[in-house]
Amino acid sequence: MTVTELIVITLILFYSSNLFGVLYSLVVLKTSIFTKYRIQTKPYKKGIFKDRLPLYLLNMLILTAFGVSGVYLLFPFFDTGLPNIWVLIGQVVFVFIIDDVWFYFVHRYMHRNKYLLKKIHSIHHRAHTPFPLEYLYVHPLEWMMGVVGTFIGYVLIILVMPLSIYAFWGFALLRNLHEIHIHSDLKLPFLKDIPLISPVEDHDLHHAKLDGNYASTFRVWDRIMKTRFNEKNSTK
Numbered sequence: 001m002t003v004t005e006l007i008v009i010t011l012i013l014f015y016s017s018n019l020f021g022v023l024y025s026l027v028v029l030k031t032s033i034f035t036k037y038r039i040q041t042k043p044y045k046k047g048i049f050k051d052r053l054p055l056y057l058l059n060m061l062i063l064t065a066f067g068v069s070g071v072y073l074l075f076p077f078f079d080t081g082l083p084n085i086w087v088l089i090g091q092v093v094f095v096f097i098i099d100d101v102w103f104y105f106v107h108r109y110m111h112r113n114k115y116l117l118k119k120i121h122s123i124h125h126r127a128h129t130p131f132p133l134e135y136l137y138v139h140p141l142e143w144m145m146g147v148v149g150t151f152i153g154y155v156l157i158i159l160v161m162p163l164s165i166y167a168f169w170g171f172a173l174l175r176n177l178h179e180i181h182i183h184s185d186l187k188l189p190f191l192k193d194i195p196l197i198s199p200v201e202d203h204d205l206h207h208a209k210l211d212g213n214y215a216s217t218f219r220v221w222d223r224i225m226k227t228r229f230n231e232k233n234s235t236k
């Protein structure tokens with residue numbers, strides 16, 4: 001496969017998963033189909049999607065730029081053949097772990113450093129009652145910082161073996177869908193019971209209370225670092 005073909009497929013993946021996020025958000029905001037699954041009871045602010053749109057679009061543009069330059073940069077290290085299933089799963093899980101460790105510590109630091117919290121991270125926390133696409137409502141600098149963890153994961157793999165293009169796409173797609181999921185404010189059947197993965201309530205509570213549950217994917221980091229937060233241990 002040529003680099004142009006890889007870029008086109010990468011962008012199709014990015015845009016289709018975000019289009020799913022847009023449609024999912026509109027259904028959540030404009031209809032009552034998912035109301036019975038909602039975690040919070042507060043109504044959504046009127047016109048919120050339209051208010052958020054400029055920053056969603058800016059961050060999509062940044063994601064596009066990072067996606068294109070990422071494929072260019074990593075192109076010599078990609079294995080574009082069909083991978084062994086265990087190599088594929090191993091590489092995707094490995095990037096998820098590295099990405100989540102990075103996210104955990106950067107996210108926690110942004111809460112402890114009051115300057116960063118006020119100037120940067122507070123933008124994302126305008127969403128007290130999140131809906132799926134709110135994962136894109138982030139200060140552009142924070143958005144760019146988030147990509148660093150993923151990149152470290154890819155580089156660590158490349159130091160040992162070629163990076164499967166299918167692992168690159170698989171991670172990007174699953175990470176995007178996971179972000180849409182944890183901002184959905186919905187406790188959906190089946191999805192709430194995936195083992196090891198942080199349930200929606202964790203990040204939802206983080207948005208509602210601005211405290212604890214700093215991991216995005218794996219709850220274990222909050223357990224180890226004793227930053228797990230739930231309604232029972234709440235002091236607020």
Ligand SMILES: [Zn+2]
Pocket residue numbers: 107111121125206
């Ligand atoms: Zn936060």
Ligand SMILES: [Zn+2]
Pocket residue numbers: 124135183203207
């Ligand atoms: Zn969030």
